[in-house]
Amino acid sequence: MGVCITGIGVVSAIGMSVEENLNALCEGRTGIGPLRYLQGTKASLAGEVKASNDDLRKALNVGTEYVSRTSLLGLQAAREAWGDNKRSGVIRTGIISATSVGGMDRSEVFYKDYLAQNNPDYKLLTTHDSGSTTERIAKELGITGYINTLSTACSSGVNAIMLGARLILQGTLDRVLVGGSDALSGFTIDGFRSLMIYDDQWCRPFDESRAGLNLGEGAGFLLLEGEKSLELTGNTPICNVSGWANAADAYHQTASSPDGKGATLAIENAIRRAGIGLNQISYVNAHGTGTKNNDHSESVALQNVFGDRIPPFSSTKAFTGHTLAAAGAIEAVFSVLAIQNNLIFPNLNYNMPIVGTGLVPATQLGTDLEVNAVLSNSFGFGGNNSSLVLTKYE
Amino acid sequence: MNKPALYLSASSTISHQPTFGNPGFSAALGPVETSSVLISPDYKAYIDAGLLRRMSKILRMSVACAKDCIARAGIEQPDAIVVGTGLGCLQDTEKFLNTSLTVEGLLPPTSFIQSTHNTMAGQISLSIGNHGYNMTHTQNTLSFEHALFDASMLLREGDRHVLVGAADEHIDMLEDIAARLEFKAAAPLTSGASFFVLSSENGGNANAELTDIYTVGGTENRQEEIDAFLDRNGLQAGDIDLALYAGAPVQGAVRNLDYLSLIGVYPTASAFALHYAVDVLGANRDVRNVLICNALRKSNLGLTLLKAVEA
Numbered sequence: 212m213g214v215c216i217t218g219i220g221v222v223s224a225i226g227m228s229v230e231e232n233l234n235a236l237c238e239g240r241t242g243i244g245p246l247r248y249l250q251g252t253k254a255s256l257a258g259e260v261k262a263s264n265d266d267l268r269k270a271l272n273v274g275t276e277y278v279s280r281t282s283l284l285g286l287q288a289a290r291e292a293w294g295d296n297k298r299s300g301v302i303r304t305g306i307i308s309a310t311s312v313g314g315m316d317r318s319e320v321f322y323k324d325y326l327a328q329n330n331p332d333y334k335l336l337t338t339h340d341s342g343s344t345t346e347r348i349a350k351e352l353g354i355t356g357y358i359n360t361l362s363t364a365c366s367s368g369v370n371a372i373m374l375g376a377r378l379i380l381q382g383t384l385d386r387v388l389v390g391g392s393d394a395l396s397g398f399t400i401d402g403f404r405s406l407m408i409y410d411d412q413w414c415r416p417f418d419e420s421r422a423g424l425n426l427g428e429g430a431g432f433l434l435l436e437g438e439k440s441l442e443l444t445g446n447t448p449i450c451n452v453s454g455w456a457n458a459a460d461a462y463h464q465t466a467s468s469p470d471g472k473g474a475t476l477a478i479e480n481a482i483r484r485a486g487i488g489l490n491q492i493s494y495v496n497a498h499g500t501g502t503k504n505n506d507h508s509e510s511v512a513l514q515n516v517f518g519d520r521i522p523p524f525s526s527t528k529a530f531t532g533h534t535l536a537a538a539g540a541i542e543a544v545f546s547v548l549a550i551q552n553n554l555i556f557p558n559l560n561y562n563m564p565i566v567g568t569g570l571v572p573a574t575q576l577g578t579d580l581e582v583n584a585v586l587s588n589s590f591g592f593g594g595n596n597s598s599l600v601l602t603k604y605e
Numbered sequence: 606m607n608k609p610a611l612y613l614s615a616s617s618t619i620s621h622q623p624t625f626g627n628p629g630f631s632a633a634l635g636p637v638e639t640s641s642v643l644i645s646p647d648y649k650a651y652i653d654a655g656l657l658r659r660m661s662k663i664l665r666m667s668v669a670c671a672k673d674c675i676a677r678a679g680i681e682q683p684d685a686i687v688v689g690t691g692l693g694c695l696q697d698t699e700k701f702l703n704t705s706l707t708v709e710g711l712l713p714p715t716s717f718i719q720s721t722h723n724t725m726a727g728q729i730s731l732s733i734g735n736h737g738y739n740m741t742h743t744q745n746t747l748s749f750e751h752a753l754f755d756a757s758m759l760l761r762e763g764d765r766h767v768l769v770g771a772a773d774e775h776i777d778m779l780e781d782i783a784a785r786l787e788f789k790a791a792a793p794l795t796s797g798a799s800f801f802v803l804s805s806e807n808g809g810n811a812n813a814e815l816t817d818i819y820t821v822g823g824t825e826n827r828q829e830e831i832d833a834f835l836d837r838n839g840l841q842a843g844d845i846d847l848a849l850y851a852g853a854p855v856q857g858a859v860r861n862l863d864y865l866s867l868i869g870v871y872p873t874a875s876a877f878a879l880h881y882a883v884d885v886l887g888a889n890r891d892v893r894n895v896l897i898c899n900a901l902r903k904s905n906l907g908l909t910l911l912k913a914v915e916a
Binding site for chain 2: 336361383473
């Protein structure tokens with residue numbers, strides 16, 4: 212039986228729920244546009260969640276103002292994934308979230324006043340540390356015990372899913388809510404701009420003319436259950452978490468290696484762990500950020516693994532923007548939707564293959580293939596590369 | 606379930622105390638002074654000079670400890686690198702935050718690049734050319750315990766040697782923040798990094814066995830959790846020869862020692878406690894069982910149980 216996914220939740224620039232996200236993916240409708248809620252940044256385009264902090268707090272019934280947007284987005288997705296499941300004294304339940312910015316959206320408000328000596332509110336800093344974003348979500352959901360946060364930059368979300376699956380297989384937990392959350396911040400927008408990989412135009416993953424990423428924000432969560440938990444909850448499994456791998460590229464602190472070493476290792480090992488053949492992967496949800504470096508390196512890795520038989524693939528980042536630590540979790544939810552509905556999502560804004568690799572992503576919504584197994588990639592700063600294989604529940 | 610034994614093959618700590626390259630340090634260690642500063646080794650012996658210049662305190666400490674540990678363990682490469690950090694790279698985070706709010710035009714990216722929590726694990730993998738599992742846990746005061754738990758899972762999954770450690774760095778601004786938020790620290794706020802090689806077999810160099818590790822967040826029943834943990838390991842409080850604690854002493858233990866008074870306060874100070882325990886177990890045959898009880902933050906409890914290596 213292995214590790215089953217029984218619940219999913221997502222919030223992103225293309226919607227506040229699984230249903231809204233699925234509709235936008237099917238309609239080819241992007242969520243990337245000018246920023247409305249986060250003011251004073253230099254980004255012309257970003258994938259902003261279409262709700263203010265006040266809207267989110269009201270909808271989620273969170274009283275305190277001292278809560279980061281990262282926590283609010285995480286809570287929104289975690290509540291949807293958790294559904295009407297009950298707390299239990301018998302089912303050992305945990306939560307693992309992933310974040311790269313933590314409460315930076317609040318900290319930078321503080322720091323601006325601090326620098327200007329404009330009566331800064333020190334209490335804003337109580338939500339700075341990444342662990343507190345998860346503790347807040349756990350508290351709202353009433354989860355105690357195993358509460359953990361991972362931070363491996365853009366691969367964090369996949370790592371949370373991987374760790375959750377391992378904890379169930381080792382018998383430490385019976386079920387675990389896993390995911391990732393990151394809010395937009397001036398800090399990250401300026402950061403990617405300083406690296407000169409923030410595109411002022413709409414990002415173009417896997418296109419020869421690509422010039423960088425657009426940042427996004429959001430959260431994705433999945434409820435994982437093992438056999439014992441399923442017996443007690445009676446939940447219906449949607450998919451299996453079948454394969455995973457984490458490998459270090461060890462090439463450069465931010466850039467990916469031109470030979471795709473770390474990515475190749477992650478993809479190969481994840482598929483091996485899933486125990487399926489290369490030809491059984493129906494769809495690849497690529498990392499595909501739209502930067503020159505990532506998309507080239509990832510293309511090389513796909514060629515290293517699949518040769519000239521690369522499955523249909525696409526990046527969904529031209530819908531959501533790059534949501535950093537949330538990306539792996541949001542895209543895992545999209546991968547579940549691909550399997551549930553036999554869909555292959557289009558790679559928006561693609562025109563010309565990358566010179567040298569020549570790969571052509573799926574550009575139209577695919578509805579005529581059976582999708583039984585999806586490979587989802589997440590590669591990040593620090594050479595942190597992770598891949599996940601999800602399969603149809605049998 | 607009877608878990609296989611795990612061995613601490615090497616330990617390394619850089620702190621405000623003479624812990625680095627100084628086996629047996631535990632015997633003579635006094636309380637950490639408020640005026641103390643980080644005792645840095647000659648980093649050039651561990652890190653390329655070009656890289657060193659760009660590295661913040663937390664990166665230098667981490668990479669030097671990691672390399673020292675690998676050398677002490679006598680291994681070529683660990684199978685995995687797992688790091689815990691409570692607050693991450695504060696120095697670079699503050700630097701980039703400052704730059705982005707005060708500088709117009711093109712910003713230098715180095716401090717942004719080095720601001721993410723996974724920079725330590727990434728820099729270690731880069732500096733030794735390691736392509737294995739690479740993970741960073743950041744769960745407040747339990748960040749190190751979560752990293753250690755992950756490492757022990759990896760060994761049960763088949764890995765032989767895992768490099769596991771933790772680091773946090775002090776920046777001046779923390780003093781101001783602690784005062785304004787009325788955070789009453791039990792000891793001076795300090796920096797520290799501790800790394801270990803945890804192995805599935807004893808290559809003859811292990812000073813201690815890791816018996817069990819447990820974390821609980823959002824707990825209100827500290828004593829019940831401790832009793833249940835000891836019970837699961839077939840022990841009673843009286844079997845604990847030395848309890849290293851942050852928060853409150855362990856009732857019934859033969860001897861209690863507040864490790865924060867030795868090392869100061871930072872979110873992953875319990876990693877120092879592990880090194881201290883390994884050092885005691887290596888030197889003192891009368892000590893058989895050591896419990897590290899981390900309640901630095903009251904609602905989070907981390908329990909780590911060690912024992913002397915069976916002769």
